[in-house]
Amino acid sequence: MVSVGTDWKALASEKRDAVLAQIPDAWKIPGTISSADEVPDVTGPYIQQFLDAREIMVTETDAVGIVEKTSSGEWTAVEVTKAFCHRAALAHQLVNCLHEICFDAAIENAQQLDTYFAEYKQPVGPLHGLPVSLKDQFHIKGIETTMGYVGWIGTFQGNKDDPRRFTFESELVKELRNLGAVLYCKTSVPTTLMTTETVNNILGYTWNPRNRHLSSGGSSGGEAALIALKGSPGGFGTDIGGSVRIPASYNGLWGLRPCGRLPYEGAATSIDGQNTVLSVVGPLSSSLGGLKLLFKAILQQQPWLHDPMVIEIPWREPIVEETQRLITKAKSTPGVLAFGLLRHDGIVHPTPPVARALGSVVSALRQAGHKIIEWDPPSHKLGAKILMDALTADGGADVRYHLGLSGEPQPEQIGVNRQQEEQKNVLEVAAINIAKREYKKAYLEYWNSTKDLTDTGRPVDAVLCPVTAHSPITPNKSRSMEYTLVSSLLDYTAVVIPVTHVKKEVDLPHTSMEYLSEWDKLAQTEYDPKVHFNGPVGIQLLGRCLEEEKMLTLAEYIKTEVLDR
Template sequence: MVTESWEIRAAGKRQSILDQIPKEWKLSTADINKAKAQRDITGPFIEQFLDNEEIKITSYDAVELVNQIQQGKLTAVQVTTAFSKRAAIAHQIGNCLLEFFFDKALERAKELDAYFAQNQRTIGPLHGLPISLKDQFHVKGVDTSMAYVGWIGRNHGFPESQTHQVESLLTTDLLSLGAVLYCKTSLPQTLFFGETVNNITGITPNPQNQLLSCGGSSGGEGALIALGGSVLGVGTDIGGSVRVPAAFNGIYSIKPSVDRVSYKDVATTNPGQTIWPSTAGFMGSSLSGVTLALQSTLSTKPWLRDPAVVPIPFREDVYQSYKSLNRPLKFGIVWSDGIANPHPPISRGLKRIVTALREAGHGVVDWNPPSHSEAMNIHLNILLADASADVREQLALSGEPLVPGVMAAEEGVQPMGLLEYQALTLEGKAYENAYAEYWNANTGEDGEVVDAVIMPVAPSAAVRPGKFYHIAYTEVLNMLNYSTVVVPVHGIKADKEVDVVDQGYQPSSETDRLNWGAYDPEIFYGAPVGVQIVGRKFEEEKVLGIAEVVDEVLKAHTK
């Protein structure tokens, strides 16, 4: 029974997050107001609140950090304290956390340092590395509300008797590898939204351009990493949720195929939907860090404790063979999905990639696969097949309203019938087959199929709040269950002087009209541009290796 208003409960939770921040890390009201007036709060702005040593530590990527700790140059306590402080400041100016537990993290770091001092070795490949978690992953002793007010003080999806006793398998595995967990990041109410907004903490803006969204649903992770409060985070993806925030925030991510990484005991929306379910993925400040996360978690053989996980260890030979390939690669390029054409910054980024790849000796062909519109309709209908019954059940726990814009079935709509559900599933399988046939048949003059596909993550470089009109660029890959890595297009950000509006542009659809109507060069100025590198099902190692090649080519071309 609800005994107090949802507004009071949400306000209490907001305050409890701030209460966990040590007094010496608290910002003044003047500093917070100054942050609100800035467009870009990354880099120099947030670093004004850190000392030189903290800036140095938080500037390393994940691989550099674990190496520094393994060599005894840094301690787990030093690293944990630096990242916890930066995360605490990031939340105060960027509103990106739902949980902050520095005390637990510091205790863990001290234990790791004591082990290292006694044994002169680390306990695993992630020893002392602070890792942030999207607030779907259960950590013992910590709430998992998943941004529902009704789950404050508990663990989403578990009975009250198990409050704060639950731990997701991936959490357990990260701890066994030596990781330090210190915070959980914000996400949109229900998860089904490409922006991060909920009734507890409100909106999480894009820290590189606060006029825009940080994306969703793993948007808190994207914002925290962009602010340097984390170098490696764990998210989930059912329609673009680790890829959209990565692209919008200028960082890296991987969406593995479903069941490559354990999803056991992870909070989610409508958990009974298993036709095209969510998958756990990784986000980071570097591609090597994302790779380290997948390598490490698979080394624990999660399939022995989670029978849903496919028993495929990390294939180092495949990864290295593509990373150091001695032949040209062949790429398919999606310039547009034919529904919503990309804004000028995205098109310019794609052209930069094509130029850089061709100059490096790689092949590029246009890629025009089966209709994204068809895939989008099938996928969305499956996601809403329960008529949002699960969503409404969670909202009823507190009486909180649905956040405007969040995807949900209309009131009174009945759940989809079994026969219709099965027919829709068959349509999806037919689409998968059609896409595979296109990939196999599209060989070109050389007779070789493409190694990977490069395509936009969204038709825009981030979005204006409330104006995310098209997610098919990512959603189609969830339905196909393809392995996908996001990399930033180095040297390309939205530029109001270059990426001007084409006054004669004629929209190709109503969605395209809405998308282009939201574009304003002045508002988008400074937004990062990222792209997806796409492989087929369970080709994570291949795509990571290819992404390394593309990333290096882009860096060299930018120089």
């Protein structure tokens, strides 16, 4: 318990120490932890040295494989939970990725699951004994939610008198428990959530496990870093402008931005009540199988019965089957599948490793006989402006209020609402909503128009584009968000497919180019393969709204049968 009435630095320090104190001494890394200069990459063999062979085997099994073992009784939930708690503790010491730890409660919960299995000879649910991590927006009984705000320490979302502290649980948490999942930690977020890096005044900076000089992304950066270090087989973040997708790409993971099909009810957030562009819950995982498992399991809980904002659509297997039939036909008949290709957004060109990742996917699809159409949609610059106008409509009042609870400064990376701005009135907000509607209509008609360019009589099946223009960045060097901002404004389905990583000798800087903007110039001139080496790179597969089943099926085909064949 942190003290009351102390300054923000003392509160942050006490909270930080309290998190570390939750790690058992036996799980603390002995001696001085190697610096990022000495050991940039702490994945694989580096973190494995602190684990025994059995723990390595368990934690390097994906979510689907774990559930197969726990649901058959071959592995106990306690063994699996302890292994992931240990690895998560190591991950935190290496990259600073955990806001909250509840290992003891998780092991107790796992024991209850084992007792149930021993008595009834069946699992509690489809996630029986699966450790699941959560971004620090979701409330779990017995632990705090600070969301990176020092002023939230010792309170419930900033209210020290709110009785829900330590007792309330978000709807997603309740459903995960019903499914048999084990909740054992909450992961780091940036103050305000509104940035592509994860940094706050409580924990500091969350680093990329593949190169600890680089960012893990944001705002679900702690979640992605933990999964990349295999301290979690999968978990949930949120995404209003790329906050699942950017960390997924930066950490070599699969990520899904669905269209309002998962429950947000009871989760903390920023600028609550802003509804021009809604934040959505989405899963991240080290495997596509894990991603689908988490998504489908929550849908089985019928979240629309408890969250009025969730769209009542269960998992649709007929759409999967229809997409698979298209894929089968496309293997023998060229042109049956068609993809749009967005080479750049008109604002920032992809840097060399991102261009290579996108190019490799496009080349493989063409070689497999699929149609590729150059994507020339309505201005992404305009779309991004509409979204940012919506997110800043309160003139920064929400951010300033929550920072003001402790008097803490706004971290440098948090660019939105840094200065007090005039709040938009009702008519101005209405104008933003009209602009959004008109933009969505224009984009819809453009997508429809592509049926004249395909050989199928249908518009393109999906669009390929970067997640961001750059690979994982060094601190405070984010120059690109429009690729994810626009798809959020449109409320399109997006799947992140991990593709490659930065290679020093291959991804050399562009020698000459015509810059699209000052941001483009910064992104290109700041890119250095000797600095950004080993940073993972993924690409986005975009579908229209509520096309999750189709996009997940296409993503699996692209990865397993086109790229990895």
